[in-house]
Amino acid sequence: MDELDRRIVNALQGGFPVCERPFAAAAEGLGIDEATLLARLAALRAEGVLSRFGPLWKAEGLGGAVTLAAMAVPTERFEAVAALVNAHPEVAHNYERDHRLNMWFVLATESAAAIAVTIRAIEAETGLAVLNMPREAEYHVGLRLEA
């Protein structure tokens, strides 16, 4: 990542225009040309600096449902339980965290009812309780990670 890459990442974390030539418009704001911006973005994506470039859709608006769930998994069973949980395609992310509740995963499903079904299935397979923590309110954040 050089200085231009940093400027691109910092400037384009939101507000990308919706118009016929949006990369040309965004490039102008950065003082570069469209082809340079496109090439830089393709490279940043290929290198994994950007996980994606485009619209960030809100799951609930699409009729789907999302929740955060947590489990307290005994250390000796951790890998086996992680495999059981991850095998569900509804599990979008799963993190190990340093707490008694040591497994935290995000479920994304086509419907609200499917959240409960998936949680019951995971509880039955693992014999462990799943704490369901759906979002009840979201407070607008404007964090931009500085590159």
Add this chain to the structure above:
Amino acid sequence: MDEADRRIVAATQDGLPLVPRPYHAVAAAAGLTPEEVMARMHRLLAEGAIRRIGAVPNHYALGYRFNGMAVWEVAEERVDALGARIAALGLSSHCYRRPRHPPDWPYNLFTMVHGRTREEALHWVETIAVVLGEAVRAREVLFSSRILKKTGLRLVG
């Protein structure tokens, strides 16, 4: 959200094509005209169905290896006002109210902080703590020690 909107979702789920006229490419994939795609995307942005359009950086690739989930127990009647204040600080990437599960889990306000070092992430947590002040009854920070799965949200197809 109608059928045409959902076709736009499907066509952009992996991102915008990196070509000079990306919305034209989306239109071709979705079976719509470019003008219709752009008009719908303006509307979806205004409605909040699209949170934002742009670059989504990988935290780890930018060096933000320390991701802390800072959780707070605050009075139910104050959580919305406090959540809005914390979000306005611009220090956390997510700020949500979630249900408590007492006695194991008394926390109802969740904030995510990111740091290039553990100290940097904890510094943001302390800054949030100052703003929350005496409203905080209990709190913890849970750092992630390992990513077990990360496929991203797939909403269509």
